[in-house]
Amino acid sequence: MRIFEVYKNQKNLEKGHVALKYRDSVVTYEDLASYIDKYAAYFQSIGVKKGDKVAISSPNCPEFIYSYLGASKAGAIVIPLNMMLTLQEIGYIVRESGANTIVIHPDIFQKLDKSNLSSLNIKNLVVLNEDFKSTVLKQGKPYEVDIAAEDICTYLYTSGTTGNPKGAMLTHNNLISDVIALDEASNLGPSDNFLCVLPMFHSFSWTVNILLALYLGSTITIKDSFMPKDIYNTLMNEGITVFCGVPSMFAVLVRMAKKGELKTLKLGISGGAPLPLEVHKRFEEIFGYQIIEGYGLSEASPVAILNPLEPDAVRKVGSIGIPLPGIQAKVVDEDDKEVPVGEVGELVIKGPIVMVGYHNMPEETAKTLRNGWLHTGDLARQDEDGYFYIVDRLKDLIIVGGYNVYPREVEEAIYQHPAVQDVAVIGVGDKLKGEDIKAYIVLKEGESLTKQELQKFLQERLASYKIPKIYEFVAELPKTPTGKILKKLLK
CATH class of the missing domain: 3.30.300.30 (ANL, C-terminal domain)
Incomplete structure (x- = not known):
């Protein structure tokens, strides 16, 4: 499976089943398939070919999804850009990756220095404005491109210890394998509604909120920013069942929430940073169940370890959980030998979710993927039940x-x-x-x-x-x- 086919897993959805909700618009799964085709055809019409790099800079919106999956269907390698990067930082990534097309939201485009933008020597500058949208709607079916599951579909740029970002190269199979592992570890399905407020350019949000939700045939309610009152009202009134956030979001949520108010929410997943114990305890008091903590990194698509999602499973506060199905993890010493249970060492990961390597960085790739394991640079320990705990970081992250x-x-x-x-x-x-x-x-x-x-x-x-x-x-x-x-x- 390629990522632009992820929604095809659910073939028995009722006609008109909602894929996306954004502001006042509703997008069905039939609409989604059509938009992906039209965007793919548009990219092909401007000369995007297999292996070309397409960078995307946009807040959360349906067009981000259409652009990403459409460019992928056209055969491109997609480079999601952190919206908070300066033009100088974007310039490094564009030049390092060899991107020749940039897709940019009009709100971001207005803020950029156009003279500096021209210095990037981009072949295609695509602004997601109304003129562009009307042009896309006129597109037909794209021509088929020979794309294998093992082909690279994205570069995820992550800060490096040298100061320059590193492009983690992930295949279609890397991302789909992570989605399938998350599906096997959960009991979610078409009746669920994911609230997507974490930025889609973030690997955690893209894999869990978008690809997993589409694979399940669930609905995705999209928000472009975390405004506490608006998010809380959405959680109360829009039938949200799954909320993925970072600890600071949950900290705000538990300050606002009262027992019995968020009746539909059944799963909160926290990632990106350790969750404070105080927030954990308060959430459980209000909702009667724990926030699920896990662990991931861009180089692993990104989710590798997670506390069990089943309601009656054992979850350990302070632990990042156990490896997802099909994923191996262990703790090793400086010689890459596994340490005894309870001892601290470096956390390493193996499985189909692990990246191919870093773009144009063979030495960094060899160092990080040595002996067939992804070396995370994080210090961890494992308990007698197989649950992992992050202790500290080898790097100064x-x-x-x-x-x-x-x-x-x-x-x-x-x-x-x-x-x-x-x-x-x-x-x-x-x-x-x-x-x-x-x-x-x-x-x-x-x-x-x-x-x-x-x-x-x-x-x-x-x-x-x-x-x-x-x-x-x-x-x-x-x-x-x-x-x-x-x-x-x-x-």
């Missing part, structure tokens, strides 16, 4: 509201300021977002710099969620004799 931020990337941006001599970036605890970013800064002799000035400087270089919220100007940073900054002391 900071997770802000579900988004991954690598300190090195932030540090390099700060180093670009002429007044900065030295910098170290760490993550600090935040009750709502899980973590926030703190920068320790040493200024050059005779220089002055304020927090406000530095934040303004960084706005052109980093996505907003990567910009530190806390700054401490210090005389010097603690270092080893070889000059390495001792971040442990700062933490």
Whole structure:
């Protein structure tokens, strides 16, 4: 199966069964199939061929889904772009991936510097405006392209320790295998209604909220932003049964919710960052069941480990759960030998969900996929029942509201300021977002710099969620004799 066929699994749906709800519009599964064909035909009409790269920058909307699946059906490799990236960051991904087509939402297009956009040397710039939509509706059937399940269908760019994003190359089979494993682990189906408020460019949202829901024949209720009152009203009044979010969303939800109000909600799945115990407990008090925690990463399509979804299954608070069906996981030492139960080591994963490798990064690929296992870079332990627990991270990853931020990337941006001599970036605890970013800064002799000035400087270089919220100007940073900054002391 290829991802643009994912909805065909449900062949016995009643005619008119709703696939998507967005604002005041309703899209049936018949409509969805037609739109995917029309978008595929449109991409073919502008010269998109098999293996071409199509980047998409859009908030949550039906057009994101049509563009992604339509481009895939035309044979393209899709590159979903984080909407919060600056044009400088987008430029790196476009050039590194070789994308020659960009699909962009008009709200985003209006905010971009058009002169800088032209420097990307894009062959096709597709703006999802009304003129485009009327053109698409005139399209017929696309011509068939020979696309195998093992063909690469997407590059998911994830921040790297070098400061430059890495493009995890995933096949159709990688993503479909993850969907099938999630289906086998759940008891969901066509009667379910998924609330999709997590951004579709995020791998967790795309696989669970979109591909899994379509595979099941479920309905997807789409929201383009997390406005607490609006989301709560949607959960109360729109028959939502499944809500996938990051911990900060659940933290807001439990503050607003009262017992008995959200009668249809039967499953809450949290990902992107560790869920605070306090939020876990409060959710269970209100709803009578636990939030399901799991674990994933872009390189694994992304969900690899999950607490069981069956209502009567054993779920362990603080644990990320057990591997999905068909997925293997273990904890290893520095020599890649499995450690005894209860001991801490690196979490590694194997299975059909694991990426082919990183685009144009053979050394990084060999290091990450050595010995046939995906090395996650996360420290974990496993208990006697086979449940896994994330203990810490080998890398200095900071997770802000579900988004991954690598300190090195932030540090390099700060180093670009002429007044900065030295910098170290760490993550600090935040009750709502899980973590926030703190920068320790040493200024050059005779220089002055304020927090406000530095934040303004960084706005052109980093996505907003990567910009530190806390700054401490210090005389010097603690270092080893070889000059390495001792971040442990700062933490």
